[in-house]
Amino acid sequence: MLSEEIFERIREEARKHYKHQHHDFSHAERVCKLAVRIARELHEPVDLDVLRAAALLHDVARAYEDEGLVEDHAREGARIAREILRKVGFPEEKIEKVAYCIEVHRFREGAVPETLEAKILQDADRLDMLGAVGIARVFARAGWSNTPLYDPGIPPKPHYDGKSATAINHFYEKLLRIKDTIHTEPARRIAEERHSFMVQFLERFLKEWEGEL
Secondary structure, eight states: OOOHHHHHHHHHHHHTTOOSGGGSHHHHHHHHHHHHHHHHHHTSOOOHHHHHHHHHHTTTTHHHHHTTSOSOHHHHHHHHHHHHHHHHTOOHHHHHHHHHHHHTOOTTTTOOOOSHHHHHHHHHHHHTTSHHHHHHHHHHHHHHHTOOSOOTTSOOOSSOOSOOSSHHHHHHHTGGGGGGGOOSHHHHHHHHHHHHHHHHHHHHHHHHHTTOO
Protein backbone atom coordinates (compact mmCIF):
# COMPACT_ATOMS: atom_id res chain seq x y z
CA MET A 1 0.00 0.00 0.00
CA LEU A 2 1.28 3.41 -0.95
CA SER A 3 1.49 6.24 1.58
CA GLU A 4 -1.36 8.68 2.05
CA GLU A 5 1.04 11.42 1.07
CA ILE A 6 1.03 10.08 -2.50
CA PHE A 7 -2.76 10.13 -2.61
CA GLU A 8 -2.91 13.64 -1.18
CA ARG A 9 -0.61 14.76 -3.99
CA ILE A 10 -2.87 12.99 -6.50
CA ARG A 11 -5.87 14.81 -5.02
CA GLU A 12 -4.07 18.13 -5.22
CA GLU A 13 -3.25 17.64 -8.90
CA ALA A 14 -6.66 16.18 -9.75
CA ARG A 15 -8.60 19.11 -8.26
CA LYS A 16 -7.09 21.40 -10.88
CA HIS A 17 -9.07 19.60 -13.59
CA TYR A 18 -12.51 19.15 -12.00
CA LYS A 19 -14.71 22.18 -12.74
CA HIS A 20 -18.45 21.51 -13.07
CA GLN A 21 -20.81 20.55 -10.26
CA HIS A 22 -22.20 17.46 -11.97
CA HIS A 23 -18.66 16.08 -12.32
CA ASP A 24 -16.74 17.93 -9.61
CA PHE A 25 -14.05 16.54 -7.35
CA SER A 26 -16.61 15.48 -4.75
CA HIS A 27 -17.89 13.02 -7.39
CA ALA A 28 -14.40 11.53 -7.65
CA GLU A 29 -14.14 11.28 -3.85
CA ARG A 30 -17.52 9.53 -3.61
CA VAL A 31 -16.54 7.10 -6.36
CA CYS A 32 -13.30 6.39 -4.52
CA LYS A 33 -15.15 5.62 -1.27
CA LEU A 34 -17.64 3.37 -3.09
CA ALA A 35 -14.83 1.59 -4.94
CA VAL A 36 -12.96 0.83 -1.72
CA ARG A 37 -16.17 -0.37 -0.08
CA ILE A 38 -16.92 -2.71 -3.01
CA ALA A 39 -13.35 -4.03 -3.00
CA ARG A 40 -13.49 -4.82 0.71
CA GLU A 41 -16.85 -6.55 0.46
CA LEU A 42 -15.66 -8.71 -2.44
CA HIS A 43 -13.02 -10.44 -0.33
CA GLU A 44 -10.85 -10.90 -3.45
CA PRO A 45 -7.33 -9.62 -4.14
CA VAL A 46 -7.66 -6.03 -5.38
CA ASP A 47 -4.84 -3.54 -5.97
CA LEU A 48 -6.19 -0.67 -3.88
CA ASP A 49 -3.39 1.63 -5.03
CA VAL A 50 -4.52 1.24 -8.64
CA LEU A 51 -8.21 1.40 -7.72
CA ARG A 52 -7.97 4.53 -5.57
CA ALA A 53 -5.80 6.39 -8.06
CA ALA A 54 -8.12 5.49 -10.93
CA ALA A 55 -11.18 6.61 -8.96
CA LEU A 56 -9.67 9.98 -8.06
CA LEU A 57 -8.51 10.62 -11.63
CA HIS A 58 -11.20 8.97 -13.76
CA ASP A 59 -12.97 12.23 -14.72
CA VAL A 60 -10.04 14.65 -14.88
CA ALA A 61 -10.91 15.38 -18.53
CA ARG A 62 -14.70 15.43 -18.19
CA ALA A 63 -14.93 19.23 -18.07
CA TYR A 64 -12.84 19.47 -21.22
CA GLU A 65 -15.29 17.19 -23.06
CA ASP A 66 -18.29 19.14 -21.75
CA GLU A 67 -16.69 22.33 -23.05
CA GLY A 68 -15.99 20.78 -26.44
CA LEU A 69 -12.22 20.82 -26.03
CA VAL A 70 -11.73 17.04 -26.34
CA GLU A 71 -13.80 14.32 -27.96
CA ASP A 72 -13.43 11.53 -25.40
CA HIS A 73 -12.83 12.35 -21.75
CA ALA A 74 -11.92 8.75 -20.91
CA ARG A 75 -9.06 8.59 -23.39
CA GLU A 76 -7.86 12.11 -22.57
CA GLY A 77 -8.30 11.43 -18.88
CA ALA A 78 -6.00 8.42 -19.11
CA ARG A 79 -3.37 10.61 -20.76
CA ILE A 80 -3.62 13.28 -18.05
CA ALA A 81 -3.60 10.61 -15.35
CA ARG A 82 -0.31 9.22 -16.64
CA GLU A 83 1.24 12.69 -16.38
CA ILE A 84 -0.07 13.26 -12.85
CA LEU A 85 0.97 9.85 -11.59
CA ARG A 86 4.50 10.22 -12.89
CA LYS A 87 4.68 13.69 -11.37
CA VAL A 88 3.73 12.46 -7.90
CA GLY A 89 6.00 9.41 -7.97
CA PHE A 90 3.37 6.70 -8.42
CA PRO A 91 4.95 3.29 -9.16
CA GLU A 92 5.64 3.09 -12.89
CA GLU A 93 4.54 -0.55 -13.10
CA LYS A 94 1.05 0.42 -11.91
CA ILE A 95 0.47 3.50 -14.06
CA GLU A 96 -0.83 1.66 -17.13
CA LYS A 97 -3.21 -0.33 -14.91
CA VAL A 98 -4.69 2.95 -13.68
CA ALA A 99 -4.85 4.33 -17.23
CA TYR A 100 -6.70 1.20 -18.41
CA CYS A 101 -9.34 1.59 -15.68
CA ILE A 102 -9.94 5.18 -16.77
CA GLU A 103 -10.06 4.35 -20.48
CA VAL A 104 -12.88 1.81 -20.06
CA HIS A 105 -14.94 3.43 -17.29
CA ARG A 106 -17.48 5.47 -19.23
CA PHE A 107 -21.11 4.43 -19.74
CA ARG A 108 -21.71 5.61 -23.29
CA GLU A 109 -19.00 3.55 -24.97
CA GLY A 110 -20.35 0.29 -23.57
CA ALA A 111 -16.85 -0.90 -22.74
CA VAL A 112 -16.59 -4.17 -20.84
CA PRO A 113 -13.62 -3.98 -18.44
CA GLU A 114 -11.32 -6.98 -18.13
CA THR A 115 -9.50 -6.31 -14.85
CA LEU A 116 -11.17 -6.48 -11.46
CA GLU A 117 -10.03 -2.95 -10.61
CA ALA A 118 -11.61 -1.62 -13.81
CA LYS A 119 -14.86 -3.46 -13.10
CA ILE A 120 -15.02 -2.00 -9.60
CA LEU A 121 -14.31 1.51 -10.86
CA GLN A 122 -17.02 1.24 -13.50
CA ASP A 123 -19.48 -0.03 -10.88
CA ALA A 124 -18.62 2.71 -8.39
CA ASP A 125 -18.89 5.42 -11.03
CA ARG A 126 -22.31 4.15 -12.09
CA LEU A 127 -23.54 3.90 -8.51
CA ASP A 128 -22.90 7.62 -8.12
CA MET A 129 -25.44 8.18 -10.91
CA LEU A 130 -28.14 6.51 -8.80
CA GLY A 131 -30.07 7.29 -5.63
CA ALA A 132 -30.38 10.71 -4.01
CA VAL A 133 -26.96 11.84 -5.17
CA GLY A 134 -27.71 10.68 -8.70
CA ILE A 135 -30.94 12.68 -8.72
CA ALA A 136 -29.12 15.78 -7.48
CA ARG A 137 -26.46 15.39 -10.18
CA VAL A 138 -29.07 15.14 -12.95
CA PHE A 139 -30.58 18.47 -11.98
CA ALA A 140 -27.19 20.08 -11.42
CA ARG A 141 -26.25 19.16 -14.98
CA ALA A 142 -29.63 20.26 -16.30
CA GLY A 143 -29.14 23.68 -14.70
CA TRP A 144 -25.60 23.95 -16.08
CA SER A 145 -26.75 23.11 -19.61
CA ASN A 146 -30.10 24.97 -19.40
CA THR A 147 -31.98 21.73 -20.05
CA PRO A 148 -35.74 21.73 -19.21
CA LEU A 149 -36.88 19.77 -16.18
CA TYR A 150 -39.60 17.91 -18.05
CA ASP A 151 -41.83 18.15 -21.13
CA PRO A 152 -44.69 15.63 -21.45
CA GLY A 153 -44.64 16.25 -25.20
CA ILE A 154 -41.09 14.89 -25.56
CA PRO A 155 -41.00 11.13 -24.89
CA PRO A 156 -37.76 9.45 -23.82
CA LYS A 157 -35.64 8.03 -26.63
CA PRO A 158 -35.32 4.23 -26.80
CA HIS A 159 -31.52 4.44 -26.67
CA TYR A 160 -29.30 6.92 -24.87
CA ASP A 161 -27.16 8.87 -27.36
CA GLY A 162 -25.25 11.09 -24.95
CA LYS A 163 -27.81 13.88 -24.57
CA SER A 164 -31.34 13.94 -23.13
CA ALA A 165 -33.91 16.58 -24.09
CA THR A 166 -35.12 16.95 -20.48
CA ALA A 167 -33.82 16.06 -17.04
CA ILE A 168 -36.62 13.55 -16.46
CA ASN A 169 -35.98 11.89 -19.82
CA HIS A 170 -32.39 11.30 -18.71
CA PHE A 171 -33.62 8.96 -15.99
CA TYR A 172 -35.53 6.81 -18.46
CA GLU A 173 -32.92 6.91 -21.22
CA LYS A 174 -29.92 6.15 -19.02
CA LEU A 175 -30.15 5.98 -15.24
CA LEU A 176 -32.93 3.41 -14.84
CA ARG A 177 -30.91 1.03 -17.01
CA ILE A 178 -27.74 1.21 -14.96
CA LYS A 179 -28.51 -1.45 -12.35
CA ASP A 180 -28.51 -4.11 -15.07
CA THR A 181 -24.95 -3.18 -16.16
CA ILE A 182 -23.26 -3.71 -12.77
CA HIS A 183 -20.47 -6.30 -12.55
CA THR A 184 -19.88 -7.03 -8.87
CA GLU A 185 -22.27 -8.45 -6.30
CA PRO A 186 -21.71 -5.77 -3.62
CA ALA A 187 -22.38 -3.04 -6.18
CA ARG A 188 -25.52 -4.81 -7.40
CA ARG A 189 -26.94 -4.71 -3.86
CA ILE A 190 -26.28 -0.98 -3.61
CA ALA A 191 -27.65 -0.38 -7.10
CA GLU A 192 -30.95 -2.14 -6.37
CA GLU A 193 -31.66 0.08 -3.36
CA ARG A 194 -30.66 3.29 -5.12
CA HIS A 195 -32.66 2.32 -8.21
CA SER A 196 -35.79 1.80 -6.10
CA PHE A 197 -35.35 5.24 -4.55
CA MET A 198 -35.18 6.85 -8.00
CA VAL A 199 -38.31 5.03 -9.15
CA GLN A 200 -40.18 6.37 -6.12
CA PHE A 201 -38.89 9.88 -6.82
CA LEU A 202 -40.01 9.76 -10.46
CA GLU A 203 -43.47 8.51 -9.54
CA ARG A 204 -43.93 11.38 -7.12
CA PHE A 205 -42.41 13.96 -9.49
CA LEU A 206 -44.84 13.06 -12.28
CA LYS A 207 -47.81 13.14 -9.91
CA GLU A 208 -46.77 16.55 -8.59
CA TRP A 209 -46.27 17.77 -12.16
CA GLU A 210 -49.88 16.86 -12.96
CA GLY A 211 -51.14 18.37 -9.69
CA GLU A 212 -52.17 15.02 -8.27
CA LEU A 213 -50.16 15.54 -5.08
